[in-house]
Amino acid sequence: MANQRIVRVDYRLIHGQVVAKWIKYHPIHRIIVADDDLKNDDFMCDIYKLAAPGNEVEIVSLAELATTLNKKNDDVMIIFKEIKNAKQALEDGVDLVELNVGAVQTRKDSRFVTSGVALTKEEFEDMEELQEKGLNVYVQPIPENEKLSLEGIRNKIK
Numbered sequence: 001m002a003n004q005r006i007v008r009v010d011y012r013l014i015h016g017q018v019v020a021k022w023i024k025y026h027p028i029h030r031i032i033v034a035d036d037d038l039k040n041d042d043f044m045c046d047i048y049k050l051a052a053p054g055n056e057v058e059i060v061s062l063a064e065l066a067t068t069l070n071k072k073n074d075d076v077m078i079i080f081k082e083i084k085n086a087k088q089a090l091e092d093g094v095d096l097v098e099l100n101v102g103a104v105q106t107r108k109d110s111r112f113v114t115s116g117v118a119l120t121k122e123e124f125e126d127m128e129e130l131q132e133k134g135l136n137v138y139v140q141p142i143p144e145n146e147k148l149s150l151e152g153i154r155n156k157i158k
Contacts, residue, residue: 011105025143029074113153
């Protein structure tokens, strides 16, 4: 089974911060992007695979995540596009080690909780539900930032 070094929500998926910063803080062999829509877009899959030279990139559906984690003994980073996808994976029985919320696509009813991270009330409630199930959930856009707990951002959402 793979060793989950970091599990992250980032709507941009694989990009410069992931490759230049996060992988240096959490050395990995493989990046697993779990996203149903992306899995069905061969062109974009190829683009994302080219975005992380030197690392294996697998793009899987949410239903394939558990099998993908179990197929190798290596260090991995899991990336979800949305908080609800991480919630779905946990509900499907994938044992996630933590959830780093780094970049969530801003919506009309989002509120900024820190620079670069805006959440809707529903997204925050999903994060609270995940934490109630025992998952360590925090907001941290880049490794140099302090981890923000849900308690620390609650008053910015409610």
